[in-house]
Amino acid sequence: MNSVFMFDALREATNEEMQKDSSVFVLGEDVGHYGGSYKVTKDLHSKYGDLRVLDTPIAENSFMGMAIGAAITGLRPIVEGMNMSFLLLAFNQISNNAGMLRYTSGGNFQIPLVIRGPGGVGRQLGAEHSQRLEAYFQAIPGLKIVACSTPYNAKGLLKSAIRDNNPVIFFEHVLLYNLKDQIPSYEYFLPLDKAEIVRHGSDVTILTYSRMRHHVMQAVQELVNYGYNPEVIDLISLKPLDIKSIAQSLMKTHKLIIVEECMKTGGIAAEIIAQINDSYFDFLDAPVIRLSSQDIPTPYNGKLEEATVIYPKQIIEAVKSIV
Known part of the structure; x- marks a missing residue:
């Protein structure tokens, strides 16, 4: 390695x-x-x-x-x-x-x-x-x-x-x-159409990708101390979506939070929610929570920029509210 x-x-x-x-x-x-x-x-x-x-x-x-x-x-x-x-x-x-x-x-x-x-x-x-x-x-x-x-x-x-x-x-x-x-020091390849289960859990499925994976995992460290057991999936493939892996997780947890840096309107989370409503709605015990960036051009000001994207604190609050 x-x-x-x-x-x-x-x-x-x-x-x-x-x-x-x-x-x-x-x-x-x-x-x-x-x-x-x-x-x-x-x-x-x-x-x-x-x-x-x-x-x-x-x-x-x-x-x-x-x-x-x-x-x-x-x-x-x-x-x-x-x-x-x-x-x-x-x-x-x-x-x-x-x-x-x-x-x-x-x-x-x-x-x-x-x-x-x-x-x-x-x-x-x-x-x-x-x-x-x-x-x-x-x-x-x-x-x-x-x-x-x-x-x-x-x-x-x-x-x-x-x-x-x-x-x-x-x-x-x-x-x-x-x-x-x-x-690894040896050659390896990863599939372009598969999500990665970053953490197995039973309470709630958290879907995320890119930088937000790290914000989610920071939140999870704290949530575990409170007794929560979230499952975390890194989507990796945004097109095509690995909807089967998402569905398998939902069959277990019956609750879903999507954390993305994309804008809320027409974002990746919006597409996932549409596909779940089409095919897997009966697995849900609660409405899907969507944590997305604000629908505005990203401000240059540091404090305002921070206010437009999702941070671990919001993820922790979302898990507490849905579980």
């Missing part, structure tokens, strides 16, 4: 796949000589050169279109968004091309494309750099969406995403890059 930061785990995954497969390449702003804004591509340029670690102009729609064209011809591009918010400038390419072309070509084209980078509410990065885009992309047919939360799952998921023949949007959280954890 090696103890590594999340940015190093992502870098290891990229390096291993580039080493094994010459069709894998990285492109984006400052990914080459600079090594990426969060050092995920550090030193890869000196190892693989200009054509495999490609610094692009500040032109997201252009280099996304180029990456999709490269994927159609058989290459495996990894696009780094310096901040995921900037990829809204490439939304047309992602939805009308990456998501659709395998379908509209009658299966003649595959799009083995990974779109990855930092998102989420950081520490006073301002509204335009604090966006949570998972709900924006959730509605696009043809995409897979993954949110990593630990160095271990970051590496295993990214390796699987690079080898997948479909476009994968790979969300990293800006505040988790310096998270340190043990990861």
Whole structure:
């Protein structure tokens, strides 16, 4: 086992796949000589050169279109968004091309494309750099969406995403890059469509993902002292949702809290609640509690920013109210 930061785990995954497969390449702003804004591509340029670690102009729609064209011809591009918010400038390419072309070509084209980078509410990065885009992309047919939360799952998921023949949007959280954890020294892969049961319990199911996994686990440490026994599931796959794992947990606990950093309106939690109402409503003994961010642009002011997102105290109160 090696103890590594999340940015190093992502870098290891990229390096291993580039080493094994010459069709894998990285492109984006400052990914080459600079090594990426969060050092995920550090030193890869000196190892693989200009054509495999490609610094692009500040032109997201252009280099996304180029990456999709490269994927159609058989290459495996990894696009780094310096901040995921900037990829809204490439939304047309992602939805009308990456998501659709395998379908509209009658299966003649595959799009083995990974779109990855930092998102989420950081520490006073301002509204335009604090966006949570998972709900924006959730509605696009043809995409897979993954949110990593630990160095271990970051590496295993990214390796699987690079080898997948479909476009994968790979969300990293800006505040988790310096998270340190043990990861195996051997090669491993994690499935892109499975949730992870982080903690087994019997009182209530808490669903979460990305940075909120760590807020939930902080809350759980305190809840256990009060005698509560929550089950915690890290969704990991945001599209498709692993609804079967959620349902199996609900059969046991009959109560559900969803903790997300996404906005409440049209968020990931909203979709989960809709699917549960469609198929698993009878398992519920209480209304689902949804803890989501405020429906406002994230304030720059530190105190106001803190007030827009969910913290352990709110999770503790929610568990006490539902159990």
